[in-house]
């Protein structure tokens with residue numbers, strides 16, 4: 057048994073789906089957990105379980121946090137389609153600018169629209185997005201028709217709709233399954249930010265990468281760091297304060313910024329392998345934007361059906377992103 | 384009691400329950416549930432986990448390959464395809480002692496080249512080859528031992544899910560690992576054939592023998608294999624060409640063999656129902672084990688036993704080779720209780736950073752590849768070492784009339800060949816590395 | 824309680840239904856791959872084929888469980904118990920069946936809550952976007968039969984212990 061000289065009051069189990077050395081676990085979650093531990097004077101210990109070590113599948117992480125199977129999870133709201141429809145507004149095509157600004161906008165909208173609604177059964181510590189999404193494929197994607205018949209892994213429902221609108225065949229699977237599927241030819245490509253490329257070995261399995269020029273990225277994916285509500289409520293006030301000091305908008309913005317920062321080394325690996333990196337010009341992107349319009353229109357319509365004012369939410373999200381991008 | 388102690392005590396408890404003839408999956412499930420409850424100090428977390436765990440295990444896309452290949456095996460038998468396959472191998476090899484068992488190993492290797500799972504390989508080949516081996520006069524021990532060992536070729540021969548996971552954890556190149564695994568995988572198959580050759584000489588009664596056939600007969604027998612070849616080429620070729628996934632290949636294989644059986648008149652309403660019921664029993668049996676193991680492995684992860692034991696081995700200040708041997712033995716033991724994937728996920732992140740800085744006279748990348756191959760082999764050996772080995776259980780429960788003690792006896796020489804191979808590959812890293820050195 | 828033809832018929836029928844679903848998977852896959860092969864001719868794969876395979880596999884596996892249990896097809900190790908007297912083995916069978924009933928009932932109970940969760944959160948699949956709880960509900964039906972079979976087998980084993988004699992032959996769920 058491990059004994060500590062410090063009075064350890066609380067052990068929190070943090071469960072997530074990527075290996076410990078991947079960027080988010082290593083550069084976002086670990087520093088965060090270390091900081092919480094040290095600011096609590098050693099009274100909080102955060103046990104870290106990467107790569108679904110405690111069992112289950114990535115879409116079950118949110119239930120694990122909500123039910124208290126574990127205490128904290130890092131997950132994608134989009135991995136359980138239908139459950140957190142409002143978060144999807146940030147995943148719509150050509151919405152996001154920088155991860156930092158978009159994460160700030162996401163947190164604002166979370167506080168005003170989701171905290172007491174879709175997320176009322178969870179204590180959300182941070183809500184952020186990753187850097188610009190890139191298409192990684194076995195055969196080059198230079199124009200939209202190149203996507204025709206291509207099996208592409210899409211991380212969430214909205215991006216699935218986007219891939220199919222652009223002519224590809226979307227395949228839904230959790231991110232850890234991408235490597236195996238690419239190596240076996242189950243999928244021909246994947247849309248991800250550069251940052252996850254090294255940990256999934258995407259640069260070894262495909263040789264083409266398509267980036268989108270212009271101000272807005274093809275897409276992004278939303279994340280949350282979620283804690284079990286009862287566990288949070290059970291903390292003594294001073295430890296609650298430690299958690300509070302390490303959650304919220306600034307933390308979310310930092311997470312987004314850090315994650316985007318690690319896009320560059322991922323891209324360098326692909327460059328070093330002399331992979332074919334295609335960067336679409338702003339004019340070329342306009343054609344894609346036009347093709348993606350129905351995805352947005354359809355999302356608004358669906359949102360209305362779910363009792364969310366889709367257009368209003370979209371306008372508000374856009375305004376917030378613009379506001380924080382301008383800063 | 385600490386989590387660590389609970390983890391340690393759980394081993395003898397699982398063993399005891401299994402030896403009291405509790406279904407393997409049930410034993411692991413119950414111990415896993417109880418252990419998680421005690422460690423978490425409350426039943427709520429594990430009960431919550433159960434809400435989704437059965438469904439997600441049973442609906443796994445990659446596991447869906449199992450019932451489909453089992454069904455394909457049934458249809459292949461109904462269509463006379465597996466018999467034709469064995470008539471052909473018997474015509475060519477039957478006059479050699481142990482020839483049919485050797486060709487079963489060859490078939491396992493071929494199947495292993497398309498399938499990334501040992502359990503699926505063992506189950507499928509058992510269904511196709513076990514009745515034939517017995518019909519050709521092979522002893523229960525040799526027949527089941529051959530197929531249990533042959534099943535491990537599913538993972539030993541690339542593609543291999545275990546290596547993909549290792550590559551990610553150890554940050555290595557997958558293509559190079561697959562390449563490196565190829566020669567050791569072939570060596571495994573050859574080693575198993577050598578075991579069979581020795582086995583039938585030491586114990587001549589354990590294999591039947593046939594007359595040497597004239598070549599005309601041999602080619603006639605070979606000509607009857609064409610439906611098998613078509614299905615095999617479609618299935619294997621389709622996967623390698625990236626046209627379909629292994630699960631899709633299994634579905635196509637089942638559809639194809641079903642169609643052939645129907646055309647041959649082997650598939651009737653009666654035999655279809657029999658095929659389904661056989662598939663049903665075997666599928667439920669395998670999935671129940673997989674589910675029990677998932678719950679039990681979740682408990683072991685919570686107990687931190689694999690992590691602590693790994694730290695213990697690496698912190699003793701032994702010389703590098705002692706550490707390596709310690710790790711390999713550790714995997715052999717743990718392999719009795721955990722599935723390959725969970726073991727790799729829980730321990731490689733601990734072992735790898737520590738051993739990768741020890742000096743084995745290899746460069747960083749070469750060491751990583753060599754270590755990966757050794758780990759791959761020992762975790763697979765765990766599947767066939769008595770008394771607890773998943774492949775042994777799967778094979779044995781597909782032939783309920785064979786006492787498992789016979790399977791234990793039959794598989795022992797194969798385990799010995801695995802250990803010899805491990806020693807050779809440990810002593811001569813070049814065997815695992817020359818393909819990579821040559822082609823990169 | 825005598826052996827019940829109705830319960831055994833039910834388990835068998837459910838297993839056959841599961842097998843037909845398995846065959847449906849093969850048909851669906853063949854159609855989907857054919858569609859994919861002729862993308863340029865305007866055909867295409869069946870949308871959401873992956874998630875259909877998943878939901879159908881889950882139903883098939885769940886519906887195979889009762890049959891497996893009824894036939895005593897679960898993997899077991901009889902190295903030591905084969906030396907035990909028949910009476911002891913009958914008691915072991917009874918205890919196994921009770922534990923199995925406990926496990927299956929637990930699974931069914933939790934699956935029910937898993938299903939209601941999915942209903943409450945309106946979770947859908949990625950591509951076809953049908954409610955996730957449909958898959959749970961189909962599995963729930965099969966688990967219901969599995970629970971029934973578990974209790975049935977427990978009563979059979981009680982009867983065997985009391986009567987000192989087996990009701991199942993070795994190939995069915997007894998052991999030699």
Ligand code: NA
Pocket residue numbers: 495496497498499500536537538539540541542543
């Ligand atoms: Na393989």
Ligand code: NA
Pocket residue numbers: 718719720764765766767768769770771772773
């Ligand atoms: Na073993």
